[in-house]
Amino acid sequence: MIDGTKQSELLSTLEKLKKDNEVIEVRILKTDKGTISGYFDDHDSLVQAVKKYIGKYDIYITLNPVKKELLARCKNRLQTYAKTSSQDGDIERIQKILIDIDPMRASGISSSEDEKKSALELVKKIRKDLMEEGFSEPVVADSGNGYHMLLAVDLDNTKGNVEMIKAFLAALDFLYSTDKAQVDVTTYNPSRIVKFYGTKACKGDNTTDRPHRWSKIVKVPAQLNGISQSQIQKIAAKKPKEEKPSKKVAKGKTLDVNEFIQKHNLDLAYSAAYGGNATKYILGTCPWNSDHTDNSAYIIQYDSGGLAAGCHHNTCSGENWKSLRDLVQEDEVTSVGEEEKQSDIIIKLAENFQYFRNDIEEPFVAIQKNGHWEVMEMKSQKFKLYLTKLYFEHTNSAPGSDAISQALKVLEMKAIFSDDNDERTLQKRIAEEDGSFYYDLCDSDWRVVKVNEEGCWIEENPPILFTRNRNMKEQVEPDFAVQPNQLFDLVKKHFRFKKHSDTVLFTTYLVSCFLPEIAHVILVLFGEKGAAKSTTMRMVKRIVDPAMQDLLSMPTSKSDLAIVLSNNYMPCFDNLDTLSAEKSDMLCMAATGGAFTKRTLYTDSDETILRFKRSVSLNGINIVATRPDLLDRSIVLELERIPKSERQSERTIWKSFEADIPKFLGAIFNGISEAIPQYDETELEEVGRMADFTYWGYAIAEVLGLGGDEFRKAYLSNQDTANEEALASHPVAAAVIALLKNTSNWSGSVSSLLKELERTAERERINTRVKTWAKDANVLSKRLKEVKSNLEEIGIYYDIRHAGDFKKITLEKHVEMKQEGGTGEKALHRPLHDEDDDYDFEEDLA
Structure with a gap:
């Protein structure tokens, strides 16, 4: 029983x-x-x-x-x-x-x-x-x-x-x-x-x-x-396909795979039963690419006599049992000296390249072409193909895959262990060096725009600062004759915001996107259907960071989101409904700078590090950023619905907009050049959550003719709105606000406060069936900490102290809260989303 x-x-x-x-x-x-x-x-x-x-x-x-x-x-x-x-x-x-x-x-x-x-x-x-x-x-x-x-x-x-x-x-x-x-x-x-x-x-x-x-x-x-x-x-699809051995064997006999492995000196890590009708032999080193030393290669022998072979790495995706058999047979007739000669030739052909590592010790190479340097990741398929091209042009024959692998190891060694300690920080699209800002035009000549307080111009032979990916698109040449004070009119011509203050804030934000190494605010666009949210975001992306795929859907996994953030200077996430807690945290990290580590595929201990500091934008019918930390780092702008009488075809809109992009860029780069000395002299008594953006925004707004104080007023007002949204989206904060609606203070144990908040939530119909509600007293302390700064913005403070055998909490309201249409009412009645919370899987499985 x-x-x-x-x-x-x-x-x-x-x-x-x-x-x-x-x-x-x-x-x-x-x-x-x-x-x-x-x-x-x-x-x-x-x-x-x-x-x-x-x-x-x-x-x-x-x-x-x-x-x-x-x-x-x-x-x-x-x-x-x-x-x-x-x-x-x-x-x-x-x-x-x-x-x-x-x-x-x-x-x-x-x-x-x-x-x-x-x-x-x-x-x-x-x-x-x-x-x-x-x-x-x-x-x-x-x-x-x-x-x-x-x-x-x-x-x-x-x-x-x-x-x-x-x-x-x-x-x-x-x-x-x-x-x-x-x-x-x-x-x-x-x-x-x-x-x-x-x-x-x-x-x-x-x-x-x-x-x-x-x-x-x-x-x-x-x-x-x-x-x-x-x-x-x-x-x-990753299940290996059975192949019949082409070599005939005596009836009742099959190929002895152990003997085959020993004969050809293959690196057997272990063997095990597979699928109930086969044996798999896992190879410690890949026979097709000796760089793969992570048990990714395999041979499978089925009870029927059929065989399969391959490697999990994408670069070996076409390999199979036939190619393995051909490879080892080729090795039998190819002398070691010839193979070494191939790798030596490749190393010699590549000796005049510049080899260096980035700040997370990844190997890179810079190759001089037509008077400029092009940068490639040494582990990329593109660089391997380039080495193959060099060898083919030199010998009119193809190198062996092992020769490429051996040469790459030597060249990567030169990059990682360079005698002159050559370490460089590479960026995508925007970089800074020696007090100057650089913008990668992503053209075939690798030209950049250089900006400093002396002016802005196109640099034909810039320092090695950038790396690129296939999604990045070429930018048009700026029209440097356009002055900073013309930018606001350009913005009003192509963008429709409901409030004048939002237009001021957006114009300043647009220039700040071109500043390297600062913490960037996250642009959150919202508006009703027909407000051109996606078109607006696409236009912003086109000005700042043109790409083949401009708008992105939010990835389902955390690691996929990290990859997207790493590969895009301005990732634009379109048509969102909600954001989970972990994705909000990732976007916060992207705004202020951080790194994401994940286990390298098919290894036990190697880590892949994805580092980023990005200018992120989001859009949706409602405000999709609801968690306090994310809203603190955001500017939330509402777009105006376009009247039917003013709607134009996509072709007409984009033709006009594309014609003005050189003007946008000229005004922005000239504005940055003039804002640099202004920024150095700016002193402010009150700044927003994103301090760098506040100081730079003030300087930028001054040179744009918008007024630094006008910008700061717009930004701080926008943050107040964001703070209301943060409180409205957090059930514990909503319950605290409701509890203090008719009193100025409350004191008692943390557990008694939880009971009081539960009663308040039930009375005010606040949704407690979400992960952001507190299920016990320990979690309540954590939830209060999440919204501490937001509550203080509206005059609510709390203090937790030990009082003998329990924790005593005191809540105090220092200002009169709004009763109609303000933070209190909004927080009580806003619908809440069920978001994922942090979860310790290993602790639960212990």
């Missing part, structure tokens, strides 16, 4: 994983009364029915919803010696995919603690990698002996979809299974049963070393979002 807490846990499992009235089959295997089975659409009846079997047998439930007519077999009760159970055709839809990760051990026994830990390490790795691929966060569960991940889907129960899931699991097995833990490839069938989390796993005898353990759900995301077929297919 189980206690009330366990019953609640079982009901919670059903609530989290199953929909109301969904039909579930319970199945208990290998009992003294045969298979016990029953069908349930009532959760309470299900829990009551299984209670007496918990701790005696393993108890399972169907993963996917069973057709409702099967209730007639045994409705809301269990039957012993069951003759029938759910088959694949009895499943209504496929709504979950089970990734079952089990430690390797003998069958019929529970896992040891060390064995179970190996499954834990594997589930963390797979979860992290899938989320970096854009997968929604899965449910994670402890099965008692291993770990499960449940991915939400919504698929028809068809043979094609089942085969797709089968290939998906086989690919995960291939990519991640080791000799210690493996992905179960058999859980693809729609009628799959899964552990009823909250019951006990009872494999074998219950011993000290291999105990029976309680299963449990470890993590359920705030919102269980589904993954798409294309995401599943992308992973499934």
